[in-house]
Amino acid sequence: xxxxxxxxxxxxxxxxxxxxxxxxxxxxxxxxxxxxxxxxxxxxxxxxxxxxxxxxxxxxxxxxxxxxxxxxxxxxxxxxxxxxxxxxx
Amino acid sequence: xxxxxxxxxxxxxxxxxxxxxxxxxxxxxxxxxxxxxxxxxxxxxxxxxxxxxxxxxxxxxxxxxxxxxxxxxxxxxxxxxxxxxxxxxxxxxxxxxxxxxxxxxxxxxxxxxxxxxxxxxxxxxxxxxxxxxxxxxxxxxxxxxxxxxxxxxxxxxxxxxxxxxxxxxxxxxxxxxxxxxxxxxxxxxxxxxxxxxxxxxxxxxxxxxxxxxxxxxxxxxxxxxxxxxxxxxxxxxxxxxxxxxxxxxxxxxxxxxxxxxxxxxxxxxxxxxxxxxxxxxxxxxxxxxxxxxxxxxxxxxxxxxxxxxxxxxxxxxxxxxxxxxxxxxxxxxxxxxxxxxxxxxxxxxxxxxxxxxxxxxxxxxxxxxxxxxxxxxxxxxxxxxxxxxxxxxxxx
Numbered sequence: 001x002x003x004x005x006x007x008x009x010x011x012x013x014x015x016x017x018x019x020x021x022x023x024x025x026x027x028x029x030x031x032x033x034x035x036x037x038x039x040x041x042x043x044x045x046x047x048x049x050x051x052x053x054x055x056x057x058x059x060x061x062x063x064x065x066x067x068x069x070x071x072x073x074x075x076x077x078x079x080x081x082x083x084x085x086x087x088x089x
Numbered sequence: 090x091x092x093x094x095x096x097x098x099x100x101x102x103x104x105x106x107x108x109x110x111x112x113x114x115x116x117x118x119x120x121x122x123x124x125x126x127x128x129x130x131x132x133x134x135x136x137x138x139x140x141x142x143x144x145x146x147x148x149x150x151x152x153x154x155x156x157x158x159x160x161x162x163x164x165x166x167x168x169x170x171x172x173x174x175x176x177x178x179x180x181x182x183x184x185x186x187x188x189x190x191x192x193x194x195x196x197x198x199x200x201x202x203x204x205x206x207x208x209x210x211x212x213x214x215x216x217x218x219x220x221x222x223x224x225x226x227x228x229x230x231x232x233x234x235x236x237x238x239x240x241x242x243x244x245x246x247x248x249x250x251x252x253x254x255x256x257x258x259x260x261x262x263x264x265x266x267x268x269x270x271x272x273x274x275x276x277x278x279x280x281x282x283x284x285x286x287x288x289x290x291x292x293x294x295x296x297x298x299x300x301x302x303x304x305x306x307x308x309x310x311x312x313x314x315x316x317x318x319x320x321x322x323x324x325x326x327x328x329x330x331x332x333x334x335x336x337x338x339x340x341x342x343x344x345x346x347x348x349x350x351x352x353x354x355x356x357x358x359x360x361x362x363x364x365x366x367x368x369x370x371x372x373x374x375x376x377x378x379x380x381x382x383x384x385x386x387x388x389x390x391x392x393x394x395x396x397x398x399x400x401x402x403x404x405x406x407x408x409x410x411x412x413x414x415x416x417x418x419x420x421x422x423x424x425x426x427x428x429x430x431x432x433x434x435x436x437x438x439x440x441x442x443x444x445x446x447x448x449x450x451x452x453x454x455x456x457x458x459x460x461x462x463x464x465x466x467x468x469x470x471x472x473x474x475x476x477x478x479x480x481x482x483x484x485x
Contacts, residue, residue: 004218004223004224005215008215008224012214012215015460016204018455019452020204022309022310022455023200023448023451026197026200026306026309027201029305029306029309030200030298031197033194033298033302033305034197034295039293039294
């Protein structure tokens, strides 16, 4: 076997050993990281407070006001426009 | 100035490129058209083969001053980015910004598959030496097995710049042929039972680990193999842009505009180096054959190591993910998924294969670093040490 071929085999063995060594060091580095900094579930945001229901008497007061505003915007007189319900979101 | 019709016509004819066109130029123009055909109609790695093919086309038009060797020409200017090792690391910056190392961090043992696939690099190195290349040239050819275009270009520029064109073309051509080269080898080396193995779901990884990982890899790998810092450092910087969460604009630029611009410059520059003088040689055919050998052995190395991991883990690892260790992100991982799904369509290997796939990027960069340590400008002492070892082995 020629010298250069033997050298190439030696280079290959050395190089593949170095690659395995470097990547094995990385494996232990990652394992240490994952062990020291485990994944934690992100805390769930607190449920948003539901808006308080508007008292019925207040809704009743709003209906004619909204009706008047919409009627003036749309054109027809207030008695042709009928708001039947208001649902608080 | 007296300029008759005949004189003017003769002068124009003299200045056309036809007067300087040789058979070699014609052959190279045909080769460039084949590359363009493969890119446009066969969709073989079009983002790279199209500009490479076009760079080759304009470089082989005589008197165009578009070859990489034509000082003052446009593509000579682009080529300085390759010659001075600027463009391949910038591509790695973009690749880092695009890469999610999560699957690798969730299953770090898959790094070994990225290392095992480098077997192709060294098998090819030995093959190249047997075919008459010197050790530096053989190293540059062998890295084709890493299936990593920028790494191949980076190493070829450093160790064998005269072989850059055929090495780059072989690397990118075979990368585009991964879906054709790998599956038969994968099926040949595995049993049906092994291909059907379903792997456990990957565990989630803390965002802090994802941030520390690129910094740690840079420190560990670049301290051990400083020659690879331009590649690995940029890869990890791109990934840090992604994971840190504080550089959204830089991340977006690196993964889109920057990588696209650099791809155009790099591919055109490589194409411009495909001149008749540098490409039409017996060495090119040898490199093309060795490139195929490199890919095949790299795939086989990954799959065989996958089988070993399968045995050692009690059948928890599907050996098909080993083939993804050849880099070529994400195509090689997709091939693992496809071959696995052929046996069992409910088997989803893609995320598991992404681990060895990104490990392959690190593995091929490390392999390049080892070659630079041995044969680069800083490596004569290492070379002497190898000679000493070789002499000791051959001594009676």
